[in-house]
Amino acid sequence: MQLEGWGRYPRFESEFARIDDPRALPGLLGRSRGIIARGNGRAYGDAAIGERLTLGALGLDRMKAFDPQTGRLTVEAGVLLADILAAFVPRGFFPPVVPGTKLVTVGGMIAADVHGKNHHREGSFGDHVERLTLVQPSGEAVVCGPHDNPDLFRATVGGMGLTGVITEATFRMKPIETGWIRQRTVVAGDLAGALKALDESDAATYSVAWIDCLSRGADLGRSLVFVGEHATRQEVASDLPRADILPQSRAGRLGVPIDLPGWTLNKASVAAFNEVYFRQGAKKSGTSFLAHWDPYFFPLDGVHRWNRIYGRRGFFQHQCVVPPFTAHAALSEILDRITRSGKASFLAVLKKMGAGGSLMSFPMPGYTLALDLRVTDETFALLDDIDRIVVAAGGRLYLAKDARQSRQTFEAGYPALGRFNDIRGAIGATGHLASHLSSRLGI
Amino acid sequence: MTENHKTMLLIGATSDIGRATALAYAQAGWQILLAARNTEAAQRNADDIATRTGAGVSVYALDILDSAAMPGFVDGLPVLPDTVVCVVGEMGDQDRAQIEPDHAAMVFRTNFEGPALLLGLFANRFLTRGSGAIVGVSSVAGDRGRGTNYVYGAAKAGLTAFLSGLRNRLAPSGLRVITVKPGFVRTRMTAGMKLPALLTANPEEVGAAIFAAAQGRRGRDVIYVRPVWRGVMSVIGAIPEPIFKKLKL
Numbered sequence: 070m071q072l073e074g075w076g077r078y079p080r081f082e083s084e085f086a087r088i089d090d091p092r093a094l095p096g097l098l099g100r101s102r103g104i105i106a107r108g109n110g111r112a113y114g115d116a117a118i119g120e121r122l123t124l125g126a127l128g129l130d131r132m133k134a135f136d137p138q139t140g141r142l143t144v145e146a147g148v149l150l151a152d153i154l155a156a157f158v159p160r161g162f163f164p165p166v167v168p169g170t171k172l173v174t175v176g177g178m179i180a181a182d183v184h185g186k187n188h189h190r191e192g193s194f195g196d197h198v199e200r201l202t203l204v205q206p207s208g209e210a211v212v213c214g215p216h217d218n219p220d221l222f223r224a225t226v227g228g229m230g231l232t233g234v235i236t237e238a239t240f241r242m243k244p245i246e247t248g249w250i251r252q253r254t255v256v257a258g259d260l261a262g263a264l265k266a267l268d269e270s271d272a273a274t275y276s277v278a279w280i281d282c283l284s285r286g287a288d289l290g291r292s293l294v295f296v297g298e299h300a301t302r303q304e305v306a307s308d309l310p311r312a313d314i315l316p317q318s319r320a321g322r323l324g325v326p327i328d329l330p331g332w333t334l335n336k337a338s339v340a341a342f343n344e345v346y347f348r349q350g351a352k353k354s355g356t357s358f359l360a361h362w363d364p365y366f367f368p369l370d371g372v373h374r375w376n377r378i379y380g381r382r383g384f385f386q387h388q389c390v391v392p393p394f395t396a397h398a399a400l401s402e403i404l405d406r407i408t409r410s411g412k413a414s415f416l417a418v419l420k421k422m423g424a425g426g427s428l429m430s431f432p433m434p435g436y437t438l439a440l441d442l443r444v445t446d447e448t449f450a451l452l453d454d455i456d457r458i459v460v461a462a463g464g465r466l467y468l469a470k471d472a473r474q475s476r477q478t479f480e481a482g483y484p485a486l487g488r489f490n491d492i493r494g495a496i497g498a499t500g501h502l503a504s505h506l507s508s509r510l511g512i
Numbered sequence: 513m514t515e516n517h518k519t520m521l522l523i524g525a526t527s528d529i530g531r532a533t534a535l536a537y538a539q540a541g542w543q544i545l546l547a548a549r550n551t552e553a554a555q556r557n558a559d560d561i562a563t564r565t566g567a568g569v570s571v572y573a574l575d576i577l578d579s580a581a582m583p584g585f586v587d588g589l590p591v592l593p594d595t596v597v598c599v600v601g602e603m604g605d606q607d608r609a610q611i612e613p614d615h616a617a618m619v620f621r622t623n624f625e626g627p628a629l630l631l632g633l634f635a636n637r638f639l640t641r642g643s644g645a646i647v648g649v650s651s652v653a654g655d656r657g658r659g660t661n662y663v664y665g666a667a668k669a670g671l672t673a674f675l676s677g678l679r680n681r682l683a684p685s686g687l688r689v690i691t692v693k694p695g696f697v698r699t700r701m702t703a704g705m706k707l708p709a710l711l712t713a714n715p716e717e718v719g720a721a722i723f724a725a726a727q728g729r730r731g732r733d734v735i736y737v738r739p740v741w742r743g744v745m746s747v748i749g750a751i752p753e754p755i756f757k758k759l760k761l
Contacts, residue, residue, distance in 0.1 A: 087703075089700065090553075130560075131556050131557065131559065131560035132559070132560045132563035132564050133559050133560070133563060134559065134563055135563045135566075137566075142563075143563075144563075152564075156563075156564040156565070
C-alpha cells in the first residue's frame, strides 16, 4: 500500500502487515528484509515507511498494569498517548513528557525519543522509560532499560525503530492536582528577547516560544513566550469554581475535509493570521490564566487532519537544535533566510533544551527551532541552505520530522552514529530493519 | 466514575466488541467477569480494562460449544452477575458451509445453539433471584436470509427468535432481555472488507450503545447500534420474496 508520513511527503509503496499480538512478531520479522514498525503515522517524513515491509503496531493497544502508589504504568507499544491521557488525567496522573500531539503511540514516542515543553527541566520521554521489551530482528524478545542491557536500551531510545520492534514499555506517570495549566505569556520584541525570556523561564515546568516568522529587521524573531505550570486545586477552585478539576479530553470540532489548494497559505494570509495571533497573545501578556490541558498541550489535535491545509504536495517540518553559544547567530540567520524567501511558515516554534539522552536522540543542550514549509520546487534549496547554517553552528535535525536532509548533514549532527551502527550490526539489524529514512541517510 | 457493586459477565471476551463493551461497563464502575475459550487472550484484555479503569476484572474459561460444561461454568462464577452480555459470533465461510456440513454446524452452534443454551441457564437463575438483565448480540444478517451469508444469518435469526421468546417469558417478572444488532462493525472479523462508512460502527460505539440500552430508562428491547440500520432492514424486509430472490445481495 501507499504510505506517507504526517507531512505527506514523500510517499512510497510498501507491503503492510498489522501486528495484533506480540507473539506474531517472530514470524512477521522472518518474512523479509527492509522492515520497519509504524505506530500512528505521526512522524512527518519517511521514518515509518518500510523499505519493503511496514509493520503496523496499532493492534498492540493493551494497557498492562498501573500502580497508583508509584505512578508506574506498563503498556503495549501501540497504545496511544491520547488513551493514556483519557484514562489517567481523571485519576490525577499525567505523562512525564508529551510531544505536540497526543495522537502518537508509546512505541513511537520512544523510537523518536520525543520531547515536550518541559525538556529543559525534565528531559525527553526516553529519560522516563524504566524498561521496554524489544523484539529483535532474530525474533527474540529482550527486556532492556537504563540498567538492563543499557547499550541496547540507549540505541533503541531515539533509534527510530532500527534496533527492533518495541512491544511494551514501563514508565512513571506524575501525580497532578488538576488537569489545568496556569499559563502566562511574555512578549519578546526580537530573537534575543525570546532567547532571554526562555532562559529566564528555566524554573518554569513548561516553556515554549512562538515566533512570528514574517517580522523582519529590528523585529526579527519577535515572539510570544508561553510559560506554564500544573495548576493547584486551590487555583482552579478560585478561578474556575464550576470547572471539572480533572477534566476529560476535549474533542476537536474542527476538521479539514479536503486538501486545500496550495496557495491558500500565501504570504498575505499567513501574515494576517500571524498579526492577529501576535496581538491577541500580546494582550494577555503579564496576566496568567488557566488553560485546559488538552488545547494547552495539543492545540492542533483539535483540527482533524490539519496536515491537509498545505495541499496535496504536502509540507516539510524542519526542526533543528543548535548549541547555546551559536544559537543567536545561527537562528537569526535562519529566520532571515526564511523571511527573505517569502516562504510563509505557519508555525515557528522555539524551545530551550536541556541535556541530551540516548545515542541517536535529537535533544542536546541549546535551542530548537521548528518551521513548517509547504513543499514546492524551491523549498528544497532553501532548506539545504538552512541545513548548512545548522551544521556550521554544531547543530542537528530531528529525524522524526525529517524527509530530505543529506547524509552529510545527518552525519555531522549525530556523532554517535558509529556506535549505533555497531550495535545494529551485532544484533543483525543492518539491512533487516530499514525504513526509507534509514536508507536515505545510509544508516 | 461511579462506585457500585454491580457485576457484568461478558461472554466472548476476546472479540473487539466484547472488549469495548466490557470497558464501557468498567468505566461506569462495574466489576467485570470475562469468559472466553482462549483465556490467555482474554487475560490480555482483562489487564487492559483493569489498568484503564481501576475496575476488578477476572477471567473464566468457557467453550461455547461445550453445553455439558455450562451448568458448571455458571455455578463456578464467584457471583451470579447482574448483567450478562453475550457477543459470541463466528461468520464462518459461506462457500465452505454450503459443502461441508461440519463447518455449517459449527457456525450454527457458535452463533445460535451455544449462546442460546447459556443465556437460557442465566435466565432461570435470574428468575429465581428475581433480578438480572440479559443482552444478546445478534445480527442484521438474521433479519432476512441472503445468498451470500445465509448460514450465519440463519443462526443469528435463531438467536434473535430465542431472545425474543426469552424476553416474552421474563417480562412479567420485570427482567430485561435486549437484542443488539450492530450492523457493520470495524473489527478484526471484518478487517479488509470494504464497508460503507455511514453504516459502519466502531467497537467502542457498540459497547457504548449496549451499556446505554441496558442501563437506560427507556426500556428498549431491540437496538440497532446505528439507527440508520433500522430503516435499511425494514426496506430489505419489505421487498417481496419473488423480487428478493432475484437480487444479488
